[in-house]
Amino acid sequence: MGNDMVSKGPAAKGRVTIREVAERAGVSVATASRALSGNHPVPAATRARVLRAARDLDYVANAHARALVGGGRKMAAVVVRQVTSPFYAQVAEGVEAEAADRGWLCVVGATGGDPQREMDFVRLMREEGARLVILVGGVVEDDAYRSRVTHYAQALDASGARLVLCGRPTPDPDVPALVVEFDNEAGARAITGHLLSAGHRRIVFLGGLPGNTALDARVAGYRAALAEHGVPLAGARVVDCGLGRANGLRAMGELLKDTREFTAVVAGDDMVAAGALRAIADAGLRVPEDVSVVGYNDIPLAEDFNPPLTTVRTPAEELGRAAVRIALRDPEHAAGSHHLLGTHIVVRRSVAAPPRSD
Amino acid sequence: MGNDMVSKGPAAKGRVTIREVAERAGVSVATASRALSGNHPVPAATRARVLRAARDLDYVANAHARALVGGGRKMAAVVVRQVTSPFYAQVAEGVEAEAADRGWLCVVGATGGDPQREMDFVRLMREEGARLVILVGGVVEDDAYRSRVTHYAQALDASGARLVLCGRPTPDPDVPALVVEFDNEAGARAITGHLLSAGHRRIVFLGGLPGNTALDARVAGYRAALAEHGVPLAGARVVDCGLGRANGLRAMGELLKDTREFTAVVAGDDMVAAGALRAIADAGLRVPEDVSVVGYNDIPLAEDFNPPLTTVRTPAEELGRAAVRIALRDPEHAAGSHHLLGTHIVVRRSVAAPPRSD
DNA sequence: CCGAGTCGTGAAACCGTTTTAACTTCCCCT
């Protein structure tokens, strides 16, 4: 007597298993599994009993066990530098949304720009069996980067997963990775052209980051626009201060200490522009009357800057959505394919004609 | 002859298993497992052979198989309304950072404010075996909400996982969930007090959301501050337009069409403030000379608004970190415990004395 | 020289689910 405690009741701690559901419904685990997953026809009466038992026990399937035998949960991972950057957040939201629409789970990882953490995270995703890994954001393209990405791509491909690079280059055309990105050069050319059309001739590019492919392309676009408008090459001035508000603030501050030899600035992105705007205001100058400023990305709060920022709209959420859409489209078409998304400039109030004294 | 193809080589497609590693190293899977996980002592020579084989084959363990027998990967989930909201992004970043520091994996889910998606996501996390689920953001507290959260809490607790509510109420003290939040009332009282000290007496609260506990607390703090400064209760005016830039823009615009009977506005959060600032500017008025405006949360770009916004700093990233830290601290201490994080106001340039004509 | 302990290793059980293959019934058709 008293040994009835030994009987297999629901464990005191731990999850409800399908065995307990089957027991309660008076069927075998096989039947219970079929009734629950709807995979195989099961008579209505039986199915109802099983479903009822599952509901009563608040049963949820063990995703790990399921993944082990089935193909595994459809899971996508998006890796960004940091979640709080508005641009990355938008891309991540796009990925999340598109994934959710298809019933996929979305995991986001932040690297803080550290290659080691990126590698760790990709490894983690391989362990977890992610079927889609999306790496977002420009990087400096050195040998270490190339071999790293080649390794990711081959490892993921070997286990049937896809790798998408958003805004970063493919090391080699035969590396099994997709690339989706904006036409950085065209965007920068357009926005620089906008300044040139307003009459500016002495324009500085603030926020270069030599080796970073995204920024290099924007610098190239900036240079191309100057050339198109007949500005001598010597007129180009690129300040390689990197991205981020703090860098923009500092670099612009230093620039303003010199004799001012520019009437407009093209910022590497909107955060740099935010810093630049603040530095200009701190120097007692006005935008756009004294200096015109343009940004890049059109982050959600760019219209709330002082003044509202003229910038290049890069549909970041669409970038994220496109990444998963393209990756999931056709299996064959994938390797080495390269997609360019268009951008356009949005005109607000940070650009005017250069001061008359010029 | 020719049937050597049948031998168990590495599968053409699919992942490398521990069996292949063991084979290549000339040991059993048990030994391979031990060498790899370092769980059980293994002579250096054998370990080296196994590690070498694993490296050669680029082996990564199958997390699902491992989770099935072991406790499962340490995984935390954070659920927010949307990733692109700067406040939520910061909280998510805090959770991600603290989780990563401890070697945990972090999954973020976005609900778009839809209770159904919230429920689906929590269920998903139960299936995945998440050990920590963090729900962020105020909600309207109705019966549906209460029973929903009670269910989450009990289900997660039954399988040994923890539930943390960030800035939303616990339905009942004996529900096994932790609460971590800011002292919304104190923050609102302080920032309203700041306006009162500057001489304002007719102050409107923009962005109420009746039923939402976070907003209700801020409204209460606003009212308390007015009372403390001897402003008659009738002087309080709360516009229930909800949160978000668009709502702030619209509501403020409508407010300005009436005869203007206020000199300052307390916005429900910084995004509402952004909309309000724009509406005020569009009406041809100046901040702070004509109207003073304060926000709530101190999002990263609040200092770039026009003018830089005086607001309440809520250390959002710290909120996220605290949530995981507290949840992981001591198992017993958990249930029903309630933590309040302090806030302080940061003074910028959106507040001045009321216009003299007042 | 022998028994006890230690060390290194492997076979097998186990985790919770899906799926295959087999086994009953039961019914219909010749």
Next chain:
DNA sequence: AGGGGAAGTTAAAACGGTTTCACGACTCGG
């Protein structure tokens, strides 16, 4: 009456690891 399906159900074999248990080889002390 008997055979061929079809329908409903189940036992058992995967899936890929970890862990327990047992076993053999070696070392060491008496």
